[in-house]
Structures are given as structure tokens and as C-alpha cells.
Amino acid sequence: MPIYKFSGVDTAGVKISGEREAVNKQLLQASLRKERIANVVVKEKGKEFALPTFGSGKVPVKDVAIFFRQFSVMIDAGLPLVQCLEILAANQENPAFQKALTGVRVTVEGGSTLANAMRLYPKVFDDLTTNMVEAGETGGILDVILQRLAAYVEKAVKLKSAVKSALIYPVSVISIAVLVVGALLKFVVPIFQKLFEGLGVDLPIATRIVIGLSQFVQSFWWVALVGLVAFVFGLKQIRKDAKGRYITDSIMLKMPIVGALLRKIAVARFTRTLGTLITSGVPILEGLSITARTSGNAVLEEALLKVRKSIEEGRTIVDPLKECGVFPNMVTQMIGVGEATGAMDNMLQKIADFYEDEVDAATKDLLTLLEPLMIAFLGVAVGGIVISLYMPLFAMIAKLSG
Numbered sequence: 001m002p003i004y005k006f007s008g009v010d011t012a013g014v015k016i017s018g019e020r021e022a023v024n025k026q027l028l029q030a031s032l033r034k035e036r037i038a039n040v041v042v043k044e045k046g047k048e049f050a051l052p053t054f055g056s057g058k059v060p061v062k063d064v065a066i067f068f069r070q071f072s073v074m075i076d077a078g079l080p081l082v083q084c085l086e087i088l089a090a091n092q093e094n095p096a097f098q099k100a101l102t103g104v105r106v107t108v109e110g111g112s113t114l115a116n117a118m119r120l121y122p123k124v125f126d127d128l129t130t131n132m133v134e135a136g137e138t139g140g141i142l143d144v145i146l147q148r149l150a151a152y153v154e155k156a157v158k159l160k161s162a163v164k165s166a167l168i169y170p171v172s173v174i175s176i177a178v179l180v181v182g183a184l185l186k187f188v189v190p191i192f193q194k195l196f197e198g199l200g201v202d203l204p205i206a207t208r209i210v211i212g213l214s215q216f217v218q219s220f221w222w223v224a225l226v227g228l229v230a231f232v233f234g235l236k237q238i239r240k241d242a243k244g245r246y247i248t249d250s251i252m253l254k255m256p257i258v259g260a261l262l263r264k265i266a267v268a269r270f271t272r273t274l275g276t277l278i279t280s281g282v283p284i285l286e287g288l289s290i291t292a293r294t295s296g297n298a299v300l301e302e303a304l305l306k307v308r309k310s311i312e313e314g315r316t317i318v319d320p321l322k323e324c325g326v327f328p329n330m331v332t333q334m335i336g337v338g339e340a341t342g343a344m345d346n347m348l349q350k351i352a353d354f355y356e357d358e359v360d361a362a363t364k365d366l367l368t369l370l371e372p373l374m375i376a377f378l379g380v381a382v383g384g385i386v387i388s389l390y391m392p393l394f395a396m397i398a399k400l401s402g
């Protein structure tokens with residue numbers, strides 16, 4: 001068997017690395033996740049520097065949601081599991097998803113459970129999916145679990161779309177502003193500069209600043225491009241480190257306006273994920289571990305792992321949630337009521353519904369606030385350059401008319 005090098009982080013946040021023999025990379029990743037090792041990176045020994053295959057293995061979340069919905073209908077109709085997988089794989093247009101489903105079918109035909117077969121493809125089926133499927137298989141309610149998974153993924157897609165819609169407008173306006181300003185500095189300002197040199201007029205400070213920026217763009221435009229690439233690359237490298245990801249996520253949560261929106265998104269995702277897992281029969285300790293790993297926020301992940309540790313020590317879920325300082329009082333109080341009444345799964349789903357509506361409202365408010373600000377920014381950036389270029393001409397006309 002091939003030997004693989006692996007690295008990851010355990011539940012206490014300690015980095016773990018080593019070498020192990022395994023049949024393939026997917027089985028080793030599944031084994032490490034069962035040992036509660038997160039952020040797993042596995043590479044075959046001797047092939048650590050293999051060239052990456054860009055764009056491979058990407059499966060859209062919408063395709064996964066449709067798959068679960070169709071799968072649940074087929075299982076409910078009484079079709080055999082292997083036949084369902086065969087039909088769904090044959091009708092998949094995405095090659096990566098089709099390959100994964102075919103592999104799952106072959107593994108199930110070989111005697112494996114559906115959950116263990118799915119664990120071989122972690123890029124398609126995450127821990128939440130495989131644990132819920134395992135609970136469904138154990139309880140004989142696989143069709144119900146698949147329906148819940150479909151509903152969960154659809155709501156996650158809706159939440160992600162709401163966030164994207166809030167970002168598209170400001171990013172588009174800023175990009176247009178940068179392109180327009182760059183074009184003015186690159187092509188228009190040099191024409192005016194030659195005109196002013198021919199006329200020999202005294203230039204106001206605003207015009208001199210614009211001409212200086214134009215000369216900089218003419219000679220060192222590549223500096224901005226290199227700086228942008230370096231910033232993006234540096235940020236990605238920082239976020240690959242657990243401490244760096246925690247720091248950047250902390251900063252983002254503390255940002256004005258955006259931070260409040262990100263906090264609402266984190267609460268909505270946490271409550272929806274944990275509520276879905278508990279409803280599906282996954283134990284709360286396992287549910288908290290999965291929710292932490294799939295939270296998408298390092299601050300929330302650390303808080304949930306502390307909550308899990310506190311519950312292991314015999315405490316209730318409410319006290320550690322309050323102590324971590326991530327969740328609003330309303331959320332912790334409602335979870336406390338759910339825990340006391342034995343209906344925490346329903347309470348978590350209600351909190352998720354409320355906060356998903358809050359995210360929708362917050363994104364609309366953000367767009368309403370950003371629209372005039374972006375228009376003003378575009379007007380000041382472009383209008384400022386145009387006015388500074390015409391100021392010497394206005395001064396010269398005033399002298400001639402005087």
C-alpha cells in the first residue's frame with residue numbers, strides 16, 4: 001500500500017502530522033476525520049510536489065441539493081439503493097459529480113454502507129452529510145434524512161446567494177470606478193498635460209496632483225497589479241494557518257455594519273446545521289463537532305469546540321454559549337428554553353428561520369445604504385479628475401475675459 005503524509009488540527013487546536021499506509025487518499029482522510037482531526041491535508045509520499053489540476057472535482061451546491069431531493073423521492077418510492085445511484089449518476093451533467101456517484105454505487109455494491117461510501121468523496125459529501133446519512137441508515141429513515149439534507153442545502157444556497165447579492169453591487173461599482181479612473185489617468189490626462197505645457201499656464205495644486213498620478217500610472221502601472229496579486233496571495237496564505245484564519249475572522253466580525261451581517265450569517269448557519277443534525281438523530285456532541293468544522297468561521301469554530309468540551313464535563317449548553325461571547329443573548333436564551341423543554345432541535349430551526357430572515361433584511365439595508373455611497377464615490381473620483389483638468393482652462397478664460 002502507498003504511504004501518505006498527513007497534517008491537521010485536533011479538537012484542542014494542536015497541529016498533528018505524520019505518515020500512514022492506506023489503500024487510497026480518500027480512505028485515509030475519512031479515517032482521520034473519524035479521529036476528529038480537522039483541516040486535513042494528505043499527500044502521497046514522494047509526490048508532494050505534483051502539479052495541481054486546476055478546476056477539477058468542483059461540484060456546485062445546487063447540484064447536490066437537487067441530487068438529495070431526487071434521491072429521497074426514489075428511496076420513498078421503493079427503488080433499490082444501487083439502482084437509485086445508477087440512475088442519478090447516469091443523469092448527471094457534471095463529470096466530477098457523475099464520477100463520485102459512480103464510485104459510491106460501486107462501493108455500495110461491494111457491501112459498504114452508503115455513508116461510508118460517501119466518505120470516500122469528501123469534496124462532494126462533507127461530514128454533515130455522511131453523519132446524517134449514517135443516522136438515517138441506522139434508523140431506517142433514509143428517505144426522510146435525504147429530504148432534510150435537500151432542505152438544508154437549499155436553505156444554505158439561499159443564504160449564500162443573499163450574501164453574494166449584497167457584494168455584487170459595491171464590487172461592481174468600485175471595479176468600474178477603478179477602470180474609469182485608470183483610463184482617464186492613462187489616456188486623457190496626458191493630452192491635457194501637453195496642452196498645458198504648450199500654453200505655459202500656472203497649474204493649481206489639484207491639477208498637479210492629477211498629472212503626478214497620471215505619470216505614476218504611465219510608468220508604474222504594474223506596481224498596482226503586482227500589489228493586488230501579492231495581497232490576494234498573502235491573504236490566502238494567512239488564512240491557510242489556523243491562527244491567521246482566526247485573526248482575520250475576528251477582524252471581520254468586528255467591522256462596522258459588515259461585522260453585524262457576518263455574525264447573523266454565522267448564527268443562522270450554526271443553528272440550521274446543529275438543528276438539522278439533532279433532528280436527524282446525531283448525538284449533540286458529534287453534532288457540535290460537525291457544526292464547528294462546517295461553520296466557515298474560525299471564531300465560531302473555536303467557540304463551539306469549547307462548548308463541546310464544557311458539555312463533556314457535565315455542564316449545560318447555555319452557559320458556555322454565553323461565555324464565548326459570539327452569540328446574542330436572545331439566541332442563548334431560546335436555546336436554553338429548548339434544552340429545558342426537550343425541544344432544542346425545533347428551537348434551533350426557529351432561530352435559524354428568524355436569522356435567515358434577518359440576513360435578508362440586513363443585505364437589503366446594506367444595499368440601500370451602499371447605493372448612494374457608491375454613486376458619490378464614483379462621482380467624486382471621476383468628477384474630481386475632470387474638474388482638476390479644467391481648472392487651468394477656467395482660470396485662463398477668466399484672465400482673457402478680464
